[in-house]
Amino acid sequence: xxxxxxxxxxxxxxxxKETYPISWNDLQLTFPxxxxxxxxxxxxxxxxxxxxxxxxxxxxxxxxxxxKDLEDVAKIExxxxxxxxxxxxxxxxxLERLRSLDQSQLRPEERKIIVEHTNINPNKAAHIxxxxxxxxxxxxxxxxxxxxxxxxxxxxxxxxxxxxxxVVFGFMELxxxxxxxxxxxxxxxxxxxWDLYTRVSAFLSAHPEAQAKKAEILRKxxxxxxxxxxxxxxxxxxxxxxxxxTMKRLGITYDVLPCESSILALKFWEKAFQLLKEKxxxxxxxxxxxxxxxxxxxxxxxxxxxxIVRSDGTVTYVGKDIAYQLWxxxxxxxxxxxxxxxxxxxxxxxxxxxxxxxxxxxxxRASKVYNVIDVRQSYLQxxxxxxxxxxxxxxxxxxxxxxxxxxxxxxxxxxxxxxxxVIEEEKERSFYEVSGRxxxxxxxxxxxxxLESKALAEVEKRNPELSQExxxxxxxxxxxxxxxxxxxxxxxxxxxxxxxxEALNFEGETGPYLQYTGVRLNSIFRKLQEREGFQxxxxxxxxxxxxxxxxxxxxxxRSHFWELVIYASQYEETILESIYxxxxxxxxxxxxxxxxxINSYYHxxxxxxxxxxxxxxxxxxxxxxxxxxxKKLLALMGIPLPERM
RNA sequence: GCGCCUGUAGCUCAGUGGAUAGAGCGACGGACUCCGGAUCCGUAGGUCGCAGGUUCGACUCCUGUCAGGCGCGCCA
Numbered sequence: 001x002x003x004x005x006x007x008x009x010x011x012x013x014x015x016x017k018e019t020y021p022i023s024w025n026d027l028q029l030t031f032p033x034x035x036x037x038x039x040x041x042x043x044x045x046x047x048x049x050x051x052x053x054x055x056x057x058x059x060x061x062x063x064x065x066x067x068k069d070l071e072d073v074a075k076i077e078x079x080x081x082x083x084x085x086x087x088x089x090x091x092x093x094x095l096e097r098l099r100s101l102d103q104s105q106l107r108p109e110e111r112k113i114i115v116e117h118t119n120i121n122p123n124k125a126a127h128i129x130x131x132x133x134x135x136x137x138x139x140x141x142x143x144x145x146x147x148x149x150x151x152x153x154x155x156x157x158x159x160x161x162x163x164x165x166x167v168v169f170g171f172m173e174l175x176x177x178x179x180x181x182x183x184x185x186x187x188x189x190x191x192x193x194w195d196l197y198t199r200v201s202a203f204l205s206a207h208p209e210a211q212a213k214k215a216e217i218l219r220k221x222x223x224x225x226x227x228x229x230x231x232x233x234x235x236x237x238x239x240x241x242x243x244x245x246t247m248k249r250l251g252i253t254y255d256v257l258p259c260e261s262s263i264l265a266l267k268f269w270e271k272a273f274q275l276l277k278e279k280x281x282x283x284x285x286x287x288x289x290x291x292x293x294x295x296x297x298x299x300x301x302x303x304x305x306x307x308i309v310r311s312d313g314t315v316t317y318v319g320k321d322i323a324y325q326l327w328x329x330x331x332x333x334x335x336x337x338x339x340x341x342x343x344x345x346x347x348x349x350x351x352x353x354x355x356x357x358x359x360x361x362x363x364x365r366a367s368k369v370y371n372v373i374d375v376r377q378s379y380l381q382x383x384x385x386x387x388x389x390x391x392x393x394x395x396x397x398x399x400x401x402x403x404x405x406x407x408x409x410x411x412x413x414x415x416x417x418x419x420x421x422v423i424e425e426e427k428e429r430s431f432y433e434v435s436g437r438x439x440x441x442x443x444x445x446x447x448x449x450x451l452e453s454k455a456l457a458e459v460e461k462r463n464p465e466l467s468q469e470x471x472x473x474x475x476x477x478x479x480x481x482x483x484x485x486x487x488x489x490x491x492x493x494x495x496x497x498x499x500x501x502e503a504l505n506f507e508g509e510t511g512p513y514l515q516y517t518g519v520r521l522n523s524i525f526r527k528l529q530e531r532e533g534f535q536x537x538x539x540x541x542x543x544x545x546x547x548x549x550x551x552x553x554x555x556x557x558r559s560h561f562w563e564l565v566i567y568a569s570q571y572e573e574t575i576l577e578s579i580y581x582x583x584x585x586x587x588x589x590x591x592x593x594x595x596x597x598i599n600s601y602y603h604x605x606x607x608x609x610x611x612x613x614x615x616x617x618x619x620x621x622x623x624x625x626x627x628x629x630x631k632k633l634l635a636l637m638g639i640p641l642p643e644r645m
Numbered sequence: 646g647c648g649c650c651u652g653u654a655g656c657u658c659a660g661u662g663g664a665u666a667g668a669g670c671g672a673c674g675g676a677c678u679c680c681g682g683a684u685c686c687g688u689a690g691g692u693c694g695c696a697g698g699u700u701c702g703a704c705u706c707c708u709g710u711c712a713g714g715c716g717c718g719c720c721a
Contacts, residue, residue, distance in 0.1 A: 033664055043663060046701065056701075080664060081701070121721085161721060293719060304647095310719040317721045378649065379716060406650080407715085430713090458683070478683090489669095490658070493650060495714070502657070502670080506683050509658090509669045516683050524680050577661075589659060589668085596668085599684065608680045623680095645683075 001569040002105045002576075004093065005029045005040065008072065008086070012042075015066040021051050029086075035563040038077060038085030045082040056082030090562055091548045097569050098543045098621065101628050105572050108148035110368045114328050115141050117372035117403075118155040118247065118254070121163040122236035124197045125190035126246045127441035128498055129374075129408040129434045135487035135638070136405055137372040138252045139584045142636045143575050152363060155254040156324070157351075159236035160261045161317075163436075165218045167193050168231045170200040173213065179227065182234055190242035191443070193235065198439035222264055233261075244342060244349070246444050250480050251638045253344075256363045257351040262336050263324060265354030269315050271332055272323035272387075281390030282308055299386060306383050318380055322387035329388075329396045330365030338363070368399040375404040375493070403582050405492035409433050410440070411499040418442065431497045442498060451479035454504055455512075463644055474642045478512050481639040485511030488588040488637055509592055511639050517595040518634065518641045521627040524607055528620075531608070539624055542617060549614035557605060557615075561622055564597050571629050575636065584637075591633040598626045 009027045016022065026044045045063065049056035060082040067076055067086070075087035117137025120130045137153075144151045158164070171177045175196070185192055204210055220228040240257070247253065263269065273294075276282045282294045285305065292311030298304055308319045326332040336352035338359045343349070350361055371381060381402035388397040409431035415422060420440060426432070434441040455478035459471045466474075486503055490496050506512040528534040542548075553561060571590065578587040602623060610616045634641050 028661085030661080030663075037664080041663085046663080049701075083664075158721075163721075290719070295719095304717075307719050312719075314719085316719070375650075376716060377721095380721095462681080462683085494658075495651080497657080499657085505670080507670090508683095510683085512683055513669095516681085520681060520684080527680060581661090585659075593668085600686085602680070603677095603685050606677095606680065644681090 001093075001097070001566075002572055004072065004088075004096070004569075008040070008067075008070065011070050012063070012067060016063060020048060020063075022048060032079075032083070032085055035559065035566065037079060039088045039562075039566055040086045042084040042086075043082075045084065049082065060084045088566075090565075091550050093569075094550075094565055094621075094625075095543065095548060097565070098625055101625070104146065104148065106147040106576060108150070110149055110366075112150045112152065112366045113144055113368045113370065114152045114154055114364070114366040115144070115370045115372065116154045116156055116328075117141075118243070118252075119158075119373070120243050121158055121161060121436070122239040122243065123163040123167040124194040124239070124436050125188070126243050126444040127434055127436065128444060128447060129441065131250070131444050131447075131483060132405060132408050132487045132496060133372055133374070134247055134250065134252050135484050136403065136492065136584060137370075138250075138638055139484075139488060139587070139636060140370060140372070140403065140579070140582070142638065143579050143584075143587070146575060146632075146636060147579065152256065152366065153254045154328075154363070155257050157236065157240060157257050157259045159240075159259050160218075160221050160232060160264060162214075162218060163197070164232050164236055165214060165221060166200045166204070167197055167235055168217055168221065168228055169204075169210075169214050170196040171231060171235075172217070172228070173210070174200065174203060179230060179234060182231070188242065188445075190239045193239060194436075194439060194443065197436065201437045224261075224265065241342070246448075248344070249445075249448055249476070250484060251640065253347060254349050256338065257341060257349060258324065258327075258336065258363075259352050260320065262352035262354045263320055266334060266336065268323040268327060268332060268334060269320055271334055272319070272326055273309070273315070275326075275391055276308075276322075276387070279391050281387065296383060296386065296390070298383065299389070318383050318387075321380070321384050325369065325384050325388060325400060326391075326393075328364050328366055328369050329393070331388075331391075331393060331396065335362060335364065368401070369396075370401045370403045372403045372405075374407050376407065378402065378404055401582075403492075406495045407433065408496045408498055410442070411497050414442070414498055414500050415440075417500055431495065447503065448479050448483065451482050451504060452476055455479050455482075455506070458506065459645060466644070474645050477640040477642045478506070478515065478645060481511035481515045481634075482506065483511070484638045485514065485588060488584050489592075491583060491585045512645070514591055514595050514630070514634060514639060515641060515645060517599055518627065518630050519643070519645050521598065521602075521623055521630070522641075522643075524602070524620075524623060527608060539621070542621060548621070549618060552612060552614035553618065560601055560604065561618065564601050564622060564626065567597060568594055568626050568629050571633060587633065588637065591630065591637065594626065594630060594633070598623070598630075 009029065013024055013027055022044060026047055027042065029040045030043060032038045032041045045056040045060040048059050057078060060078045064076045064078055064084050067073055072089055072092060073086050074089045077085045079085050115137055118130065118134045120126050141151050141153055171182060204214065217228050221232045282296055285291055285293050285295050290305055290307055293307045294309035295305040295307050298306065306318065307316060309315055323332065327334070337355060337357050338350040338361055339353050339357070340348045341351035373381060385397045385400045388400060411431060412422065415432050432440065452475045456471060456475035459466070459474050463471065489509065525534070550558065574587055574590045578584050605619050607616060607619045607623065610619065631641060
């Protein structure tokens with residue numbers, strides 16, 4: 001109802017802008033606390049009262065006069081000390097909304113947007129912490145695309161970092177495995193490395209002298225020297241495939257996979273370093289603790305310096321990130337080469353390479369960038385943005401958005417369920433941080449497997465007549481919907497303390513509840529078709545007629561109907577608001593509330609058994625309207641809608 | 646020490662300065678020969694951490710304070 005509100009605001013604005021000291025922004029339309037008080041509400045009389053020293057109620061009455069001729073508004077009431085409550089013309093509004101269901105009222109604002117998410121180190125299996133990142137990131141992508149933006153999804157692969165080095169170390173030094181041996185490891189390679197990684201971490205902390213060997217491996221990998229670099233390549237690619245498969249189970253995919261190895265080989269950092277030195281963004285530290293390093297000073301905090309280039313001349317992680325960020329905006333003056341990494345249903349996932357070749361695609365050059373990274377990296381993300389700023393790219397720095405969110409932790413109960421013992425001094429903690437290093441976490445695929453088998457058991461119970469294949473397919477959709485809703489339902493600043501009972505629940509505020517609602521609404525139309533040959537065309541005929549028999553409803557039903565329609569009509573505002581605040585819990589809650597309302601509605605007002613044709617028509621239209629919106633919302637959240645469940 | 650975040654029902658969490666602070670879970674009690682009970686309806690449960698301030702109006706903004714978390718590496 002964005003346009004509907006705009007229309008009323010514009011109408012009033014034209015009438016009062018000359019006579020009252022008021023700005024367009026003051027004319028916000030809010031919702032009264034209860035639908036019986038009105039559909040929309042102006043509160044600006046209170047502000048105005050202060051400015052022109054008049055009673056707000058009197059102002060409200062004066063202004064309400066001016067809205068009288070607007071045909072969208074059926075009634076105006078002045079309430080309390082000066083609220084202007086509007087009642088909309090219900091028939092007109094509902095018909096208009098039904099007819100414009102397929103036309104989005106949102107408009108794009110950017111030339112191109114890059115969303116970077118997932119970014120799992122390719123040295124172990126994905127865990128629930130990574131799921132939160134990917135689910136938030138993908139929902140942002142879907143919402144931006146709905147808004148009409150051109151979006152490019154990047155998943156950064158740190159294939160030469162210390163985490164991969166640890167696993168290379170494990171294979172070479174601890175397991176003494178050759179590359180051929182690695183290729184022979186059967187089954188879930190990411191799971192194998194999950195265990196190996198924790199063994200390496202334990203080994204390294206017990207044998208500090210082994211750090212030298214590790215540093216040597218890192219150096220060789222960074223310079224592409226065999227065989228270490230080949231190990232790293234093999235491991236990172238095989239695990240990357242596992243990660244992509246995991247994310248595919250959740251309906252999440254990517255456009256391009258920029259690799260750190262490519263950034264190194266193509267000397268992106270050297271280019272960025274040159275720029276930073278020229279513009280004076282980096283300072284060479286002559287003495288003090290950072291002697292011999294190139295450092296950056298954080299704005300407003302001259303005390304603290306962040307080392308970008310170490311005294312041995314190597315670049316830190318932040319430095320590489322600045323180069324990558326510059327590339328995303330097309331400011332680096334260089335590009336990667338690309339080759340297809342995977343292909344599915346005609347969609348190619350490209351990966352970067354440093355080997356020159358003809359490329360049919362190119363990436364980057366965005367006007368806005370979202371980096372989906374947990375809150376612990378806030379400081380570093382600030383430095384990355386600062387890097388752009390000192391180069392004079394103020395605008396790009398402002399459009400480098402750190403989409404931060406709190407981490408995922410484990411409840412004490414979940415920890416116990418995973419078979420971990422809590423050490424004495426940590427007994428008091430109410431949560432435990434997920435740690436790949438310690439092997440402490442719930443693997444994404446394990447969680448999905450558990451959800452699928454639980455869902456399958458439920459489907460068996462409810463729909464025994466379906467084929468095994470159908471049942472499995474439904475169970476997969478339920479598992480996916482369950483996780484995706486779960487990862488979205490908490491505000492991003494809220495620490496997500498993972499609990500198995502909660503995550504495996506299919507009742508109440510859960511993904512399956514939303515799916516179930518959709519399935520049942522669909523089944524109303526299916527039944528109607530089976531019994532009476534009802535066709536979708538019948539619906540559009542009603543929508544295109546000039547008349548809706550709203551008066552056939554009694555007072556109680558009419559208010560239920562109207563409350564539902566008004567609520568449902570706010571979906572695009574909610575999408576927009578979720579994008580602006582990066583708070584997709586709003587979107588999730590909105591979908592959930594909508595489901596509660598429609599469930600309650602059709603429980604109260606039967607359709608198939610209703611004899612009164614007018615009532616039947618209105619109820620059907622209402623259900624069709626809500627269902628159409630619910631389908632949009634589910635798609636945005638990546639929650640599949642099964643045929644049955 | 647400095648910076649950021651969080652304190653709301655027994656538990657997990659919502660709550661663009663606006664009217665009577667809401668959900669889910671858990672507990673208790675109910676539901677139509679019905680379009681699917683993964684549903685619906687009801688009951689109980691709150692000094693919105695504490696104290697000031699701004700405002701016609703504060704869970705929301707400001708200040709202080711207490712409690713918890715996370716950052717502040719020549720790690721990534």
